[in-house]
Amino acid sequence: MPRRTANTPPDDSQGPDGFDKLYRDHVDLLYRYAHRLCGEVEAAKDLVQETFLNAYRGFRGFRGDAQVSTWLYTIASRACMRMRRKRKGEPERELSLDEFVPTSEGEFRLQIPMEGLTPEEAFENKELREALDQAIQKLPKKYRMTLVLRDMEGLSAKEVGAIIGASERAVKSRLHRARLFVRRELSARGITQPGHGSETPSMRGSLT
C-alpha cells in the first residue's frame, strides 16, 4: 500500500472517483508538459493518455515519497522515451561543450532579436516563436526533457534529477548544453526584430 502523506493521491485511485480526481487535478499540467516535449497536439494527447494509463496501473507502487506531480512527470518522461524510441529508433546524440565555443568574432556577436522587448512582445514575432519551438524539438531528447522541466516547467535541478534519474550535476550539465544549443539555433537564424530593417552581416550564416 502506498504510504499516506498529503502528497498521496486518493486511496481509491483505481476507482472512478479516485481517477477523476487525479485526472482533473493534473491533466492540464501533464498536457502542457507533453506539448512542450512533443511539439504537437496529437502526440501530446497520446503521451497524456499513456501517462494516465500507466499512473492508473502503477498507483499501488507509488510510495508517496514524492509529490503526485513529480510522480506523474516521471511516468510521462519514461513514456516519452519509449514513444520516441518506437517512432524513430535514432541513437541519442550527445552534445559536447566544444561545439558551442565560438570560433569567430561573428559567432560571439550573434544575438536574439528581443532587444528592449518583454518576452511577450518578442513572441509577437512569429519567426522567433517558430525558431524557438524548432530549436527545442531539435534537441536530443534527454537534453530536451531537462530544458523543458527546468526552464519551462520551472522545477529545481534536484527535482529534475529525481524525474529523469540523473544526478543534480548531470542535470546542470545537460541544461547548460541544451541552452547553448537553443541559443545557437536562435541566433544563427538571422531573425530580425520586426521594424528593425534587415539583418546585419554578422547575423547571417555564421553558425551552421
Next chain:
Amino acid sequence: MKKARDSRTRRAGKMTPHPGHGPGHCLNILKQLSAYIDDELPSEICEELRRHLGACPNCEVFIASLRDTVTLCRHRPTPALSASDRAALRLNIIRASKSGSRR
C-alpha cells in the same frame, strides 16, 4: 534593462577580441555561464566572471544572448486543452484501462 541592452549593442558594433580569449579560456568561461545566470556560483567566481565580462564585449554579448534564450524558454506560452478535448481524453483513458489495451 533596456539601457543595458542598448549599451551592449553599441559595444557589439565595434567589438574586438579580448586578449584573454584563448580557446581554453573561452571554454572555461563558457562552461560556467548557466550557473552564473542561475546564480549558483560562489561569490568569488562570480566576481571573477563579472570582471571578465566587463572587460570583454564578446563574452558580454554572448551571455546576454544566452540569458535571452533562457528568458524566452521561461515565457513560452503553450496551448491549453479545450474542455471537449479534456473530456474526450478522459473517456479514451477510461475505455483503454477497462479493455487493458492502449490506443
